[in-house]
Ligand SMILES: Nc1ncnc2c1ncn2[C@@H]1O[C@H](COP(=O)(O)OP(=O)(O)OP(=O)(O)O)[C@@H](O)[C@H]1O
């Protein structure tokens with residue numbers, strides 16, 4: 110290690126609070142990014158799984174105009190048009206009183222369904238008691254879920270649908286073969302078509318009919334035309350992956366929202382780094398000037414400052430990644446819960462920790478820190494080469510600049526308010542507005558400090574005499590130091606409050622957004 | 632009436648027609664006016680002048696920290712005014728040793744590290760450098776304070792470390808700007824004596840700006856900066872021989 114590096118390292122360790130603040134800034138930013146990314150990833154996978162599970166192996170689906178089909182369509186398709194691999198599905202949601210959990214109810218025909226959803230174990234060779242499954246209110250549930258709810262075969266489930274409770278007997282358990290299936294079926298309640306119709310108040314109707322059409326183009330086209338002639342008005346046949354697409358669209362928009370949120374956190378972190386680094390540079394102007402006199406080049410000074418930032422960035426990022434993983438497991442619950450309440454039934458209790466996401470977060474953390482450190486590093490290279498300490502030139506600069514900075518701050522802040530007032534639609538614009546408000550506040554700080562100090566001067570004067578007056582004036586004359594310190598403090602508080610609010614309003618935001626997009630869907 | 636030079640080679644420093652103006656808002660202030668000076672290798676030169684006369688300004692020009700408004704600064708054959716900022720920094724690194732009035736040392740480096748810094752910057756090998764630094768520190772009487780940080784040293788001790796640092800990398804010349812300004816009389820004299828001994832031992836050229844008249848006793852040449860130009864005075868050892876100075 111060169112003496113320059115050693116000197117800079119000692120400076121860092123001698124200012125633990127300052128450095129702690131920077132590290133904290135980076136750590137919070139990275140933690141939020143990583144946790145949201147992880148939660149996103151996990152939720153996304155769960156969405157996909159759940160969509161795939163209910164779709165099964167079907168290539169096409171027949172759906173009705175208002176989301177439902179007449180019972181009779183199935184008979185017509187199967188008997189009259191001879192469309193053979195086909196299976197009726199009645200879908201809906203229900204809550205189970207035990208464990209207060211939401212389940213996806215899927216009503217199937219055990220004779221035709223095995224081809225589409227073999228993992229449900231309804232086919233030949235399964236040990237399902239078809240008689241009771243089809244004649245009584247009976248249901249199948251994943252074995253691990255039943256176990257975790259303390260349910261045994263023969264127990265009666267209290268299934269609630271829109272306020273009404275129905276007793277349903279647990280007659281079978283689905284034993285998932287692999288982890289993927291286990292997660293996919295965890296929140297499924299499988300019943301017979303007729304049971305589902307009764308539970309969900311859909312008597313005589315189906316949610317859809319799953320089809321397995323030949324992959325050969327010509328044969329498929331022929332089958333499709335045969336089906337279309339058999340369908341009533343309003344009903345249509347579509348590829349089954351369009352459903353997955355809807356889910357994808359939804360999750361993508363959802364992700365955008367969360368990503369914007371996390372980037373905001375990162376920007377706050379960067380701002381904190383910028384502030385503390387600037388502060389440390391202003392504090393070290395004399396030291397840097399002396400080093401420059403001894404023959405340390407501007408490039409070396411620049412390198413040392415960036416090196417410091419890199420060190421802080423790496424430490425902060427490391428903490429941030431760990432913190433992010435912890436945060437994510439909480440976040441993912443919150444996320445799943447919210448989504449479950451409204452739309453999907455997914456289980457995202459497991460956090461899938463993707464090394465790619467961690468790497469991305471780490472890169473983003475260190476990269477942002479370095480970028481944020483470039484202006485202070487440049488400032489450091491411009492420190493006057495000094496043989497004596499001369500700080501007053503710098504101070505007057507900031508003092509003269511303060512009104513102009515404040516003006517800019519007001520402008521930026523006003524822009525933020527305007528953006529907030531105008532937009533209720535765009536997430537991106539809202540975040541931009543927030544950013545403006547934050548920046549505006551920071552720019553206002555120097556003038557505010559000067560104002561407070563000069564207002565305090567007479568008061569200090571009366572209370573403490575000359576020494577008090579000197580203290581107040583001292584704040585002003587060392588503005589370049591105090592200004593930055595106060596700005597840093599403000600941002601730290603803002604960041605803390607912001608993150609708190611963010612987590613707090615997270616549910617609200619997601620709910621609002623979901624209702625909006627659901628309304629758009631309908 | 633220049634004193635006899637210890638060496639007849641080309642001068643180590645030649646200033647020619649140096650003018651330095653600072654602008655303060657709309658008005659301009661001319662601190663140095665068409666100033667010329669040559670210093671030979673190994674000379675010990677004292678620069679006098681009242682506060683604000685421009686002594687520090689002149690030292691900053693000689694070290695390449697500042698550039699003159701006009702004129703030439705030739706150090707050991709190189710014209711500093713023709714060099715880039717980085718080139719002047721690298722020039723300073725190898726050719727100049729500094730002793731300032733105060734805040735001389737790098738507070739985040741220990742005593743020995745402060746002395747090692749110019750050696751490291753000049754690219755000396757680590758082992759040789761350490762040896763050299765220890766020797767020069769022992770020479771200034773700080774052989775037992777290698778690992779102390781500067782804030783643990785007295786003012787006089789700090790200046791002695793600064794002297795050691797200024798000479799450690801064997802520079803072309805040492806620039807000292809009021810090295811005794813922050814010291815009591817006794818300590819100031821010790822530091823001056825130390826500086827004088829060391830530059831003479833090593834044959835280094837010394838340019839020291841000071842108010843301290845005692846410094847004149849050791850000088851080969853005395854220059855007085857007045858009204859932006861230099862006036863050469865008789866150094867004390869010649870003035871004593873010639874009778875009391877008229878001033
Ligand atoms: N960066 C600058 N900008 C404007 N004026 C300056 C600057 N540096 C020095 N001066 C002015 O130049 C004049 C000479 O300053 P300098 O520091 O060289 O004096 P000095 O002889 O070293 O004084 P002292 O004995 O007090 O150290 C002073 O009037 C000073 O105000």
Ligand SMILES: [Mg+2]
Nearest residue numbers: 686687688808
């Ligand atoms: Mg001076």
